Amino acid sequence: MGSISEQKILVELRNVDKEFMKQGLPEKVLSGINFDVKEGEFVSILGKSGCGKSTLLNLIGGFDQPTRGELHFDGMPVTKPTRRAIMLFQFYALLPWRSVLKNVEIALEPEGLSKEESRERAMKYIKLVGLEDSLHQFPSQLSGGMQQRVAIARALSIQPELILMDEPFAALDTFTRYYLQDELLRIKEQEGTNIILVTHDIDEAVYLSDRVFIMDANPGTIRKRIPIQLPKPRDRSHSDFQYYRKWILDEFNFGQKLDGLEFNI
């Protein structure tokens, strides 16, 4: 594989606007969004609450349409959700009455696999996230971190090219979050899956990403694209890591006025 700069463009947004109707009037939530995500890239989107991050992910996933502008996935206009780009949420969306194995298998039903193929595929990804000893447990019997690993296995089992993650680790404690971040990087390397992550966690964005996009609000715009030029795995205590962290903190004026306390820093 070549360097990321030589990779093909997987996601492309050109002058994308999104408006919602509020009290009978259109309100612009996203304005003039332009960016590319290249194959192999890990991109994080950081911004204050309400700036339009989830709306942006929904557009990329085909769950909603831009009001204006163009949005392409692998060179084709995005018009509806596909199994090539899967969304992963903070609250795992597992079926409580199904075991770990069944929760993954059910996602495979539209794939048209035989029962054996489906079982084999589900097992592969359950093993990949280290849950092979919990196959027959139900979600209520698992910790939050384990439930998120089931959700990751389920998303991966569909073998998408892109996973769109909306604050997937926000509900987890720090150590579980660190652990799952490492797992995610390992899985990304192994499976070659592309990831676009929405997060409030500056440390998480610097740890995982090739580039961090910083959004402004009202209307949502991409203010800055910061390339994180550090080798992986990254050392959170290293001065280079702190350099990027400080850069992003400064972008949000944290040193000057503390009005954005929804961030984990």
Ligand SMILES: Nc1ncnc2c1ncn2[C@@H]1O[C@H](COP(=O)(O)OP(=O)(O)OP(=O)(O)O)[C@@H](O)[C@H]1O
């Ligand atoms: N379906 C909708 N109809 C009307 N307004 C919407 C809709 N979805 C989102 N909005 C509005 O768009 C704006 C951006 O919302 P969005 O959820 O994308 O922000 P966000 O940055 O993801 O916020 P948070 O970090 O709090 O999750 C908000 O003002 C929200 O009320």
